[in-house]
Amino acid sequence: MKKVHFLAALAAISMMTVTACHDHNDEAEYAEKGSLVVEMDHQAGSVPFNLGANYVTAAGDTIKFSKFNYFVSNFVLVKEDGSEYIVPKNDCYFLIQHENGVANEIKLENIPGGAYKSVRFMIGVDSLMSATPAEQRPASLDPVTNAAGMYWAWNSGYIFVKVEGTSPQAPIDPSTQERDVVYHVGGYGGNNPASPTMNNIKTVTLEKSGELAQVGQLESDHSHGGTSEGVEPHAHVYVNVLEFFTAPTSFKVADNPVMHWGDFSKTLANNYADMFTLDHIHN
Amino acid sequence: MYRFVFPLFMIVLFAACKEAPQDEWTLELPSNFPKPHFDVANRPITKEGFELGRKIFYDPQLSRDNSTSCGSCHISTSAFTQHGHVVSHGIDNKLGRRNSLPVQNMLWEPLFFWDGGVQNLELVALNAITSPVEMDESPANVLEKIKNDPAYPPLFKAAYGTEEVTSGRFLFALAQFMGGLISANSKYDQVQRGENNAQFTAEEARGYELFKQNCTTCHQEPLFTDFSFRDNGLTKNYDRDKGRFEISLDSSDLGVFRVPSLRNLTYTKPYMHDGKKASLEAVLDHYTGGLEMSRNLDPLLIQPNGQLGFSLSAQQKLDIIAFLKTLDDEEFVRNPLFSEQ
Numbered sequence: 307m308k309k310v311h312f313l314a315a316l317a318a319i320s321m322m323t324v325t326a327c328h329d330h331n332d333e334a335e336y337a338e339k340g341s342l343v344v345e346m347d348h349q350a351g352s353v354p355f356n357l358g359a360n361y362v363t364a365a366g367d368t369i370k371f372s373k374f375n376y377f378v379s380n381f382v383l384v385k386e387d388g389s390e391y392i393v394p395k396n397d398c399y400f401l402i403q404h405e406n407g408v409a410n411e412i413k414l415e416n417i418p419g420g421a422y423k424s425v426r427f428m429i430g431v432d433s434l435m436s437a438t439p440a441e442q443r444p445a446s447l448d449p450v451t452n453a454a455g456m457y458w459a460w461n462s463g464y465i466f467v468k469v470e471g472t473s474p475q476a477p478i479d480p481s482t483q484e485r486d487v488v489y490h491v492g493g494y495g496g497n498n499p500a501s502p503t504m505n506n507i508k509t510v511t512l513e514k515s516g517e518l519a520q521v522g523q524l525e526s527d528h529s530h531g532g533t534s535e536g537v538e539p540h541a542h543v544y545v546n547v548l549e550f551f552t553a554p555t556s557f558k559v560a561d562n563p564v565m566h567w568g569d570f571s572k573t574l575a576n577n578y579a580d581m582f583t584l585d586h587i588h589n
Numbered sequence: 590m591y592r593f594v595f596p597l598f599m600i601v602l603f604a605a606c607k608e609a610p611q612d613e614w615t616l617e618l619p620s621n622f623p624k625p626h627f628d629v630a631n632r633p634i635t636k637e638g639f640e641l642g643r644k645i646f647y648d649p650q651l652s653r654d655n656s657t658s659c660g661s662c663h664i665s666t667s668a669f670t671q672h673g674h675v676v677s678h679g680i681d682n683k684l685g686r687r688n689s690l691p692v693q694n695m696l697w698e699p700l701f702f703w704d705g706g707v708q709n710l711e712l713v714a715l716n717a718i719t720s721p722v723e724m725d726e727s728p729a730n731v732l733e734k735i736k737n738d739p740a741y742p743p744l745f746k747a748a749y750g751t752e753e754v755t756s757g758r759f760l761f762a763l764a765q766f767m768g769g770l771i772s773a774n775s776k777y778d779q780v781q782r783g784e785n786n787a788q789f790t791a792e793e794a795r796g797y798e799l800f801k802q803n804c805t806t807c808h809q810e811p812l813f814t815d816f817s818f819r820d821n822g823l824t825k826n827y828d829r830d831k832g833r834f835e836i837s838l839d840s841s842d843l844g845v846f847r848v849p850s851l852r853n854l855t856y857t858k859p860y861m862h863d864g865k866k867a868s869l870e871a872v873l874d875h876y877t878g879g880l881e882m883s884r885n886l887d888p889l890l891i892q893p894n895g896q897l898g899f900s901l902s903a904q905q906k907l908d909i910i911a912f913l914k915t916l917d918d919e920e921f922v923r924n925p926l927f928s929e930q
Binding site: 437439440441442443448449450451454457459460461462497501503504567568569 | 718
């Protein structure tokens with residue numbers, strides 16, 4: 307009798323072990339929190355963007371860029387089930403300033419683990435933060451140091467997108483004697499609802515069918531040497547500088563070589579609103 | 590024994606009087622002023638913050654070549670304007686575009702500068718620091734100079750608890766100093782508050798009545814501005830300076846400028862955003878027959894019968910000027926705590 311029981315037990319144990327090996331949940335497991343890196347890959351049309359190289363716009367102008375800077379902020383991550391995670395205010399403002407060869411990575415941390423299908427953010431800085439006392443603003447928005455070149459001291463507010471360069475099609479700028487193209491686009495609408503000023507804040511929602519960011523996903527076999535923190539996805543967002551010059555409105559630099567604060571910046575903001583696309587996600 | 594008490598008492602009294610602190614500054618909000626716009630409750634203005642801000646205000650290191658401080662154009666004895674200058678001259682003697690505004694009672698202002706382009710008191714200074722015709726310096730460079738200046742660490746420690754120099758502390762210190770420049774002890778204020786038996790003379794009283802009839806809609810008591818922006822008919826040609834349009838991009842704001850306070854006029858001449866009115870007489874002449882029918886001329890300056898401005902007799906003009914002089918605050922312009930130490 308003992309022998310039969312022993313064999314039966316052994317068989318049972320074997321079966322359970324085998325079953326357990328194949329017993330995955332259909333749903334992946336996630337750590338409570340994780341991180342997501344949004345990598346802004348700057349492009350000029352279908353090729354990588356570099357300062358100092360020549361590119362041709364939709365209107366046929368050749369431009370050699372010397373600056374491409376912008377603010378993105380107010381990130382919201384949306385899970386597969388539609389629930390949203392809002393990145394906390396003090397951690398959600400990022401200034402990206404292109405430098406050749408330098409990756410632009412926005413690391414969002416302490417995100418609830420899960421599968422995210424889309425990300426939403428603003429190009430620019432919102433009205434509330436634009437009126438907040440300076441000493442209470444996050445370091446990325448410091449008008450004295452980090453954001454100094456992207457801030458208007460004479461017209462309180464941040465420059466949302468700054469594009470500068472030269473073009474043979476641009477007229478000679480009398481003060482520099484160069485064929486400059488200079489575009490500083492800002493305008494958050496002011497803080498007086500009774501008399502709003504120009505508002506060029508644009509909201510972008512990025513998703514791509516089949517692409518999910520598996521934040522904090524736990525590996526079942528730790529074969530990657532991963533820790534219990536789980537996967538840190540990298541979402542590659544392509545930022546097409548040439549979109550600044552087209553769609554919906556293609557324009558010639560000869561007609562508009564410079565814009566600081568004026569009506570034409572609305573055209574520019576409408577153009578650059580679709581500069582960002584989600585290309586792929588590495589999980 | 591009692592022979593000694595009285596002299597002893599007097600000595601003690603004199604000793605106490607002699608030690609009455611002359612250098613203790615505290616923020617005092619005038620009882621006849623409304624609540625400040627600045628959030629004084631949550632952003633406390635302290636004596637140490639005021640003193641640190643004062644040192645920064647008078648520090649020429651804020652300029653590119655270390656020549657020009659805030660105090661260069663905002664002179665305390667001129668109620669913090671550049672007295673006698675139509676427009677100011679800054680670094681390299683470059684000329685600005687507009688008449689220097691007094692740094693006074695800024696805690697009550699919602700928007701700063703002639704065109705209202707800045708709305709946070711602590712961000713006002715960045716405009717002058719970065720302007721190529723004023724100080725022409727990068728704020729980051731200023732911060733480095735301050736960090737490397739041995740005079741500052743004890744002042745930062747006194748104001749903020751540690752010696753660390755940060756952007757926020759730097760900006761807020763300046764805000765504390767500028768905010769602390771409160772002018773509310775003119776004869777007018779003393780009359781309003783019933784202090785020192787202050788009373789208007791007959792001329793001043795007549796001027797006050799005339800003022801209330803003609804001027805207070807825009808130059809509202811007690812700050813003598815309603816903080817709005819208006820075109821007061823100085824010119825039909827807006828090309829030289831578009832005013833608030835440059836901020837709002839609204840064509841109804843072309844040629845529109847802030848309504849300035851009328852306090853301390855004796856010290857802040859000349860007048861208007863372009864400094865083109867050299868005297869109060871010239872200002873009143875402007876309002877009584879000198880107005881241009883400009884595109885955005887304020888409707889308050891157009892009478893129902895089409896006349897522009899007001900009618901005032903010679904005596905009435907003298908009376909108004911007499912009243913305006915009661916808004917001069919000599920204590921403000923002579924306060925040793927406000928000037929360069």
